[in-house]
Amino acid sequence: MICSVSDFAQPFALGGTPRRVIPLVLGYEPIAESMSLRGGDPSRFLLEPVTGAIVVYDDGWALVDGGFDLDAVRDPLLRAARYDYESYTAVVPPGDALAEGVAAAGLEWSDLAFCAISHVHLDHTGALRLVPGGTPVALQRREWQWLTSGIGRREVVVPSDILERDLDVRLLDGDTVLAPGFTALDTRGHTPGHQSFRIDLPGRSIVLACDAADLERNLIERIPCGWTAVPGDEEQAARSLERLADLTAERGVEVWPGHDPAFREWMR
Numbered sequence: 001m002i003c004s005v006s007d008f009a010q011p012f013a014l015g016g017t018p019r020r021v022i023p024l025v026l027g028y029e030p031i032a033e034s035m036s037l038r039g040g041d042p043s044r045f046l047l048e049p050v051t052g053a054i055v056v057y058d059d060g061w062a063l064v065d066g067g068f069d070l071d072a073v074r075d076p077l078l079r080a081a082r083y084d085y086e087s088y089t090a091v092v093p094p095g096d097a098l099a100e101g102v103a104a105a106g107l108e109w110s111d112l113a114f115c116a117i118s119h120v121h122l123d124h125t126g127a128l129r130l131v132p133g134g135t136p137v138a139l140q141r142r143e144w145q146w147l148t149s150g151i152g153r154r155e156v157v158v159p160s161d162i163l164e165r166d167l168d169v170r171l172l173d174g175d176t177v178l179a180p181g182f183t184a185l186d187t188r189g190h191t192p193g194h195q196s197f198r199i200d201l202p203g204r205s206i207v208l209a210c211d212a213a214d215l216e217r218n219l220i221e222r223i224p225c226g227w228t229a230v231p232g233d234e235e236q237a238a239r240s241l242e243r244l245a246d247l248t249a250e251r252g253v254e255v256w257p258g259h260d261p262a263f264r265e266w267m268r
């Protein structure tokens, strides 16, 4: 293990409040409707976007999730070992959507204050290949414990994306203010320590549901996703979905579902 790990002690050093949230579509993946929607059709596949977001402050920025490790996806052996399953594979457009998104926003990697990783599935951890050495990474303690319990391909996780990188992992216990206007929300269930993020912008708030709500239908119809990493966590996933659906009903709050191919913010 190369990364370091410690308890989260204090909010990351970013001044002021978040100025904007930049949505990122970093790749695509075929997902059976029944995985994203309880009761959905197991033989109907959606081509779902793999998403992330940049949160911009006056004096720096933060990254939420980050798609696949493109270097590994483009290596035939690593691709076969990590990303190709009978009914799942990584789909990536040409280029590097994350690097290009950061550049297009006029940001420098040296101004990245921290990464917030919703959970350790391989379509969320690949960005860590691009971050400067020693970058803090906020992860729930429950997720870290799962990550270091011997999981791997069967769980759709590439542990080395985190463990074998020069990162400064900070462990959270439930809801936590990470920086001014940037709060981690405990939405466990999809994985043991899944988290979502609330960003309070001037005049409105955005909640990045990540995989606690794949589709807008999950939120509007209050139907949970149809799958959890650990059997038996369905009740927790349903509670987390209810939490996010309640936020959707709050004035001035938008909840962005993590993998909805038709959601406006991912279609730009």
Ligand SMILES: [Zn+2]
Pocket: 119, 121, 190, 211
């Ligand atoms: Zn996931």
